[in-house]
Amino acid sequence: MSDAGGTTRRRGRPPRAESGDTRDRILDTAREEFSERGFEKTSVRGIAKAAGVDAALVHHYFGTKEQIFEAAIEVAFAPALEAPTAIGDGPLDRVGEQLTRFIFGIWENPTTRKPVLAIVRSAVNNDAAATVFRRLIATQVMQRVAARLDAPDAELRVELAAAQLVGCAMLRYVIRVEPLASADPERIVARLAPVVQGHLTGP
Amino acid sequence: MSDAGGTTRRRGRPPRAESGDTRDRILDTAREEFSERGFEKTSVRGIAKAAGVDAALVHHYFGTKEQIFEAAIEVAFAPALEAPTAIGDGPLDRVGEQLTRFIFGIWENPTTRKPVLAIVRSAVNNDAAATVFRRLIATQVMQRVAARLDAPDAELRVELAAAQLVGCAMLRYVIRVEPLASADPERIVARLAPVVQGHLTGP
Numbered sequence: 001m002s003d004a005g006g007t008t009r010r011r012g013r014p015p016r017a018e019s020g021d022t023r024d025r026i027l028d029t030a031r032e033e034f035s036e037r038g039f040e041k042t043s044v045r046g047i048a049k050a051a052g053v054d055a056a057l058v059h060h061y062f063g064t065k066e067q068i069f070e071a072a073i074e075v076a077f078a079p080a081l082e083a084p085t086a087i088g089d090g091p092l093d094r095v096g097e098q099l100t101r102f103i104f105g106i107w108e109n110p111t112t113r114k115p116v117l118a119i120v121r122s123a124v125n126n127d128a129a130a131t132v133f134r135r136l137i138a139t140q141v142m143q144r145v146a147a148r149l150d151a152p153d154a155e156l157r158v159e160l161a162a163a164q165l166v167g168c169a170m171l172r173y174v175i176r177v178e179p180l181a182s183a184d185p186e187r188i189v190a191r192l193a194p195v196v197q198g199h200l201t202g203p
Numbered sequence: 204m205s206d207a208g209g210t211t212r213r214r215g216r217p218p219r220a221e222s223g224d225t226r227d228r229i230l231d232t233a234r235e236e237f238s239e240r241g242f243e244k245t246s247v248r249g250i251a252k253a254a255g256v257d258a259a260l261v262h263h264y265f266g267t268k269e270q271i272f273e274a275a276i277e278v279a280f281a282p283a284l285e286a287p288t289a290i291g292d293g294p295l296d297r298v299g300e301q302l303t304r305f306i307f308g309i310w311e312n313p314t315t316r317k318p319v320l321a322i323v324r325s326a327v328n329n330d331a332a333a334t335v336f337r338r339l340i341a342t343q344v345m346q347r348v349a350a351r352l353d354a355p356d357a358e359l360r361v362e363l364a365a366a367q368l369v370g371c372a373m374l375r376y377v378i379r380v381e382p383l384a385s386a387d388p389e390r391i392v393a394r395l396a397p398v399v400q401g402h403l404t405g406p
Contacts, residue, residue, distance in 0.1 A: 038328075123378055124327045125241075130378050138380060159374055159383040160394055167370025171362055175326055175333050177341060180362040191363055195398055 023061050026051045030062075031072040035115050039069055039122030039129040069122070070132045076115035077106075077140070092148060096161070096197025099145060100189050103165040107173050108185055117174065149200060161199035164192060226264050229254045233265075234275040238318050242272055242325030242332040272325070273335045279318035280309075280343070295351060299364070299400025302348060303392050306368040310376050311388055320377065352403060364402035367395060 029051035033042045044065055048055040062068040090098055106112045122129035142162060146154040168188065171177045180188070232254035236245045247268055251258040265271040293301055309315045325332035345365060349357040371391065374380045383391070 121327055124324055124373070134378055134380055142380075156382050156386060159380055160371065160391075162380075163370035163374050163383070164367045164398070165370065166373055167366035167368065168363065170327070170369055170373065171366050175337055177337055177345075177362055177365075179359050180366070183359060188363075191402075195367070195401065198398070199394075 022053065022057070026053060026058055026061060027071060027075055030058075030068050031076055031115060034069060034072050034122065035118040038118055039065075039126045042069075044068065066128050066132055069129060070136060073115075073119055073132065073136055076112065076119070077136075092201060093197070095145065095148060095200055096195070097189070097193035099161065099200075100165060100193045100196050103169065104185055104189055107169050113173065120170075120174065145200070151201075157199050161196045164195055164199065168192060225256065225260070229256060229261055229264060230274060230278055233261075233271050234279055234318060237272060237275050237325065238321040241321055242268075242329045245272075247271065269331050269335055272332060273339060276318075276322055276335065276339055277343075279315065279322070280339075295404060296400070298348065298351060298403055299398070300392070300396035302364065302403075303368060303396045303399050306372065307388055307392055310372050316376065323373075323377065348403070354404075360402050364399045367398055367402065371395060 026047065030042075030047045033047050033050060036042075037046075042065070044058050045055045047068065048058045051058070058068065062071055106116055119129075119133060123133035124130075142155070142158045145161075146158045149157060151157060168180070172180045172183075172188070229250065233245075233250045236250050236253060239245075240249075245268070247261050248258045250271065251261045254261070261271065265274055309319055322332075322336060326336035327333075345358070345361045348364075349361045352360060354360060371383070375383045375386075375391070
């Protein structure tokens with residue numbers, strides 16, 4: 001089982017010229033594997049086999065399964081996190097709407113919905129995946145929003161705001177409770193944005 | 204594997220006199236198995252073996268695995284749902300606080316936290332379990348609250364309120380994001396109750 005089969009091209013480190021391509025291919029494959037199977041059922045060997053490389057090379061580039069998972073999440077979220085309108089800019093009295101639209105943008109987009117669903121499922125089921133989720137989401141999203149708030153309880157405010165959005169995503173996209181699941185996204189954004197704003201900047 | 208081993212007492216239907224006890228024992232065992240393993244990894248055979256009965260008897264009493272899961276959830280939630288102060292009584296302007304305290308009461312109680320965590324994990328991972336969750340929680344909790352609201356969008360209001368509480372439970376008890384995970388429950392209830400109330404009876 002340690003041999004990746006007929007698709008294995010070589011063992012050990014690749015020549016420098018193609019190492020970037022190989023690393024990207026492994027990462028793309030890891031993202032697909034985690035999306036398809038979730039954290040627990042994905043193995044480093046499975047990723048290596050699907051990418052046509054040796055498992056040792058996957059470890060060489062990324063380290064442990066937790067670290068591959070973290071790198072795969074970062075790749076999946078990069079476009080959303082780099083969007084200039086997402087979070088961290090704009091007037092403070094619209095940060096609630098911004099954050100709400102940011103989260104809905106991820107879930108309503110078919111390209112990002114699947115990886116984010118896999119991440120949520122993994123984090124709910126597995127403590128190691130929950131740790132990665134906590135570290136990454138806390139650092140990348142929550143702290144960026146909290147840094148903008150001039151309040152001693154900024155982090156708790158952001159978490160309670162995030163709770164509203166996470167819970168809505170759970171009931172709408174994962175559990176699919178009606179009428180929420182079929183409601184027009186703009187209608188839901190209009191309802192949630194003031195609530196999120198209230199958590200962040202209210203009294 | 205179809206034999207429950209040395210603990211099997213008999214096959215087929217038991218005499219009437221002890222059938223109630225046997226049914227209860229199977230249900231208790233099912234609840235424990237689902238709590239320990241989640242929906243996907245729990246099998247009817249596993250429940251039967253742990254309860255010391257034949258799998259056919261489990262099917263005879265409860266039907267499919269989905270139906271056993273539903274019965275196990277109902278048992279786990281029965282004390283909470285039957286509590287007179289939980290939901291469905293009291294003044295309408297305190298329904299937000301009631302619902303918030305009801306949900307926190309389930310999660311803060313060590314006896315109910317484990318089964319509810321198993322239910323959430325199962326519902327997030329498995330469509331059959333999500334269907335059971337949807338049907339049961341929607342009927343038993345959400346519709347009872349919605350019935351009290353005099354609004355055409357009562358169901359959506361309840362779902363958005365539930366989203367705030369579900370999301371908080373996810374971040375606090377499952378993902379364990381700090382400072383939310385260690386915050387005093389009363390502090391969180393004080394923050395969430397007005398938000399939940401706003402969803403339910405606000406403009």
